Amino acid sequence: MPRYTVHVRGEWLAVPCQDAQLTVGWLGREAVRRYIKNKPDNGGFASVDNVSFLVRRCKGLGLLDHEDPLEVALEDNEFVEVVIEGDAMSSDFIPSQPEGVYLYSKYREPEKYIALDGDSLTTEDLVNLGKGHYKIKLTPTAEKKVQNSREVIESIVKEKLVSFSLCITQFFL
Template identity: 90%
Template sequence: MPRYTVHVRGEWLAVPCRDAQLTIGWLGREAVRRYIKNKPDNGGFASVDDVRFLVRRCKGLGLLDHEDPLEVALEDNEFVEVVIEGDAMSPDFIPSQPEGVYLYSKYREPEKYIALDGETLTTEDLVNLGKGRYKIKLTPAAEKKVQKSREVIDSIVKEKTVVYGITTGFGKFARTVIPVSKLEELQVNLVRSHSSAVGKPLIPERCRMLLALRINVLAKGYSGISLETLKQVIEVFNASCLPYVPEKGTVGASGDLAPLSHLALGLIGEGKMWSPKSGWADAKYVLEAHGLKPVVLKPKEVKRFEENLLILTSLYL
């Protein structure tokens, strides 16, 4: 059964459609009906009949004709925006389409792979990954190194050994031991607290390069990230799901903490994310539309995302 993800005044709605012959107008009315139903004050409307609206694609913001059949106008699980008459499109929902997005206007998922081991990535490879010409996979040797380093972290957590940054807080909380049951929560809180960059998002090409660089560093096998988590991140890259990473927030002095935290924020299903299929939308819906689940960060993993001067590399090439 076709399903569409519809944005109405800050709310995302999954709208199934049993009959593909139904129209864009029907989809808009059904989305507004569901929006009204779920609001205590009915969203300020007495009924769907009181609402006048336009329907736009999230990708490219193209205006859709109310009379067009869904099967002709939209792909299954496409993202659309219902713009209610009198409302301005929310800048929190869709920033201006990123510069360089034309590179993806006719995007086709690549079939070829570049195998990363953390040692042999070339500048040419990185540029091609940024342009979406290749997917990523790990070499068998890299997988083994990643697994071995994670075993060390798991042993520390299992034995409740006090180790800075693994079972303790950070900075002035270095002597604060964190209960094992709270370690995953600590990872999420750290990502949220450091996601403080500002400005326009990186263009897709730069964000892909940033994510590829992060994967390449983790493939070295020194970080302690789990193979499961790293493979999830690779799946996100291969689907070209790109977190909203603001341009301003680092001078490259001691690690690109803020931008890389925004990168991690999208991976855990929070904040905004862009893909050729969805345009800008909430990260959790973009991941879901590509058959992906948000990454659940394990103990110590968040620090592996936040450290390094990778954003400067992705900008200077």
């Protein structure tokens, strides 16, 4: 089943399509319907029927004809933009570069480091790592623990020990 990722007013929506014979216009209406459904204020619209829009490819910004079948106009998993009449495109939205689609136009390399020591990582630290707020570095103690663990595993392999409990006991010493 083809699916498309559609950008509507700052939101990215995944829109599966059961039938590739459906049109670009259907895709735009379905994306707007999903946008309205998921916004607390319905995105400011009474219904999808009240919304006039254009649909364009993100890569190259090509304007698409509402009547074209999806299977002819788009590739599976393609990114498209629904531009609602009267809206201005967000200044920080960069739909594509010639070599591909880039969703994260404002990415900056984090300047702060978080030291992993093997003992003190909190849930909050983990969330902030996932958000890209920190770079990671190991403390000398953690590096030593990794090296010791490696040596234990190498000795088990070398000696062809089969005792799993021995491995676990030595690993955590």
